[in-house]
Amino acid sequence: xxxSNMPRVGILMGxxxxxxxxxxxxxxxRDFGIPFEMSVTSAHRxxxxxxDYALNAAPRGIRILIVGAGAAAHLAGVVASITDLxxxxxxxxxxxxxxxxALLATVQMPGGIPVATMAIGKAGAKNAALLxxxxxxxxxxxxxxxxxxxxxxxxxxxxxKHQALQARLQTL
Ligand code: RP5
Numbered sequence: 001x002x003x004s005n006m007p008r009v010g011i012l013m014g015x016x017x018x019x020x021x022x023x024x025x026x027x028x029x030r031d032f033g034i035p036f037e038m039s040v041t042s043a044h045r046x047x048x049x050x051x052d053y054a055l056n057a058a059p060r061g062i063r064i065l066i067v068g069a070g071a072a073a074h075l076a077g078v079v080a081s082i083t084d085l086x087x088x089x090x091x092x093x094x095x096x097x098x099x100x101x102a103l104l105a106t107v108q109m110p111g112g113i114p115v116a117t118m119a120i121g122k123a124g125a126k127n128a129a130l131l132x133x134x135x136x137x138x139x140x141x142x143x144x145x146x147x148x149x150x151x152x153x154x155x156x157x158x159x160x161k162h163q164a165l166q167a168r169l170q171t172l
Pocket of ligand 1: 018
């Protein structure tokens with residue numbers, strides 16, 4: 001593996017049951033051409049594995065960690081306590097509380113150890129990847145250009161939707 005193929009973003013999830021949501025982050029990174037890796041590790045079921053991963057991520061060239069977990073979601077906070085890399089948390093819906101438990105557990109970090117917390121679920125996973133793109137783009141002008149193109153396409157889609165709405169209005 002040459003340097004340009006080395007994973008720059010690590011996507012962690014507490015369980016394979018988180019895959020359906022967390023794959024959204026992977027899709028965004030793939031579309032932007034950012035090498036990434038995905039791992040399952042649990043703060044409470046595999047604490048040593050989690051510790052080893054967080055400790056070795058930066059020395060292996062990882063620049064940002066995206067961490068999704070549901071229920072009493074302490075994975076992002078634990079990982080952030082071990083690494084100095086930016087950690088972006090994605091709260092997931094895994095219990096009767098539909099992600100509110102994970103949201104509060106992820107966002108309410110006591111002062112001292114930050115976790116940048118996204119929305120619950122797929123929007124959060126997608127935004128975690130887009131925030132990673134923005135951070136990496138600070139030192140990568142080509143990536144910054146690709147991000148600007150992405151925003152332009154998104155804006156063009158909204159304009160198209162507006163125009164389609166005007167056409168529908170005529171049919172009222
Ligand atoms: C969390 O518990 C995981 O992140 C997952 O969202 C949730 C349920 O895990 P499983 O019981 O499906 O393995 O640690």
